[in-house]
Amino acid sequence: MEISRWFGEEIRSILTRIKDVGFEEVEELRLRMDQPLLVRTSDKDYFINQEGRVTSPDKAYRVNREDLASTLERMTHSSVYAAEEDLKQGFLTLPGGNRVGVSGEAVLQHGKIQTMKHVSSLNIRISRSMKGRGLKILPLLLADGKVSHTLLISPPRAGKTTLLRELIRLISNGVPQLGLNGQTVGVVDERGELAGMWQGVPTYDLGYRTDVLDGCPKAFGMSMLVRSMAPQVMAMDELGHADDVSALLDALRTGVQILSTAHASSLEEAQNRPVLAQLLNQGVFERLVVLSRQSGPGTIEGVYNLRTGRIL
The missing domain is CATH 3.30.450 (Beta-Lactamase)
Incomplete structure (x- = not known):
């Protein structure tokens, strides 16, 4: 061990x-x-x-x-x-x-x-890889060659951070078979879980075109990355604080695509959390991925197009 x-x-x-x-x-x-x-x-x-x-x-x-x-x-x-x-x-x-x-x-x-x-x-x-699972989900998150604004939700220990990390890597590197060119990805890693930075070096593979802002509150980090690194996609973990909302809305106005996770076991539970409800009701997110531990961490319970309904 x-x-x-x-x-x-x-x-x-x-x-x-x-x-x-x-x-x-x-x-x-x-x-x-x-x-x-x-x-x-x-x-x-x-x-x-x-x-x-x-x-x-x-x-x-x-x-x-x-x-x-x-x-x-x-x-x-x-x-x-x-x-x-x-x-x-x-x-x-x-x-x-x-x-x-x-x-x-x-x-x-x-x-x-x-x-x-x-x-x-x-x-x-103990950190685990989910290589392969992200490739199954990613086609459902694309529209016209772009990544949709996506929210991944699950209870604790159900693999949402691990799946987000895998999606960041794929989007950053590009997936030619899906018609997805590599994108510049900015990661606001407030709690250090996405990149696992060690003395300034990511210990996880987040792709060739990824820039990480480590240990910075999301409310500040989003605006910092938009100004300094011009990301096409911005990723963050555990969205849920009131301070995050205005920063997220400001980032959206620059044209950046959003990938985030949050704690909730279903869409209904997410809608009962004030911050998530506000973002969902404003139509910020286009895709919702629901994970569970039903068959182990990372079990995909459903993927939803929040404009039209369930797609998986």
């Missing part, structure tokens, strides 16, 4: 001995203070003992403070201070694009989170 190198010595040793769960199935590794070590797949949780075997919660290895501290030290290259910008957002990004959710005691200053201390939980999310 390659990702085991980011863990403290004891946890690393346990992970390298796991035989009962195939690494290709693992989606998350959970470390919680004084709680059993947990490995999560798409449909089941496994508790792991010191020998790396699946067991019951009461016989599993108990994560201790040293495990958390040593793992965090390795993940931040012994400089938690240098990682404060990420920590105050509640996550770290590892090379290869794997994300680590962090929780503990938030340190506030003037009502805003400055950093995290006394870390009590780490959630290591």
Whole structure:
């Protein structure tokens, strides 16, 4: 298990001995203070003992403070201070694009989170590729050789960010068999999940013509990219804040095409979220892709032309 190198010595040793769960199935590794070590797949949780075997919660290895501290030290290259910008957002990004959710005691200053201390939980999310799935969806998102304004929705852990990443790569490189020339794509990567930037270099392949603005709030990033990089297509993750709306509408006036994701399990649920409802009611999006975990992450439940109805 390659990702085991980011863990403290004891946890690393346990992970390298796991035989009962195939690494290709693992989606998350959970470390919680004084709680059993947990490995999560798409449909089941496994508790792991010191020998790396699946067991019951009461016989599993108990994560201790040293495990958390040593793992965090390795993940931040012994400089938690240098990682404060990420920590105050509640996550770290590892090379290869794997994300680590962090929780503990938030340190506030003037009502805003400055950093995290006394870390009590780490959630290591294993990144997966969806190469091939984007090519199935992309033809349904094209109109007259252009990418339609598209919203991808799903519940958490259902693959919308991974699919968006794949679509960005395809659009950036171009798909001659679909009559799609390569497009300049601007990515506003507020939470670092799309590009997985590591010291200024994307760890995910987002294509030849993609420019990434990392760690910038979407409301500012959209206007910055329009002015500085002149994208033909703009992509972002987890649309949903009121501040995003005016920036998105301003970007549309420049002729840029929009690709975004949002949390919702259906069109009806999306319409019950004020920000998404506003954009949907104004006809901003032309295509809607609904994903689920029904047959694993990235299950395509439906593709809709929001002007005419369902098309898949």
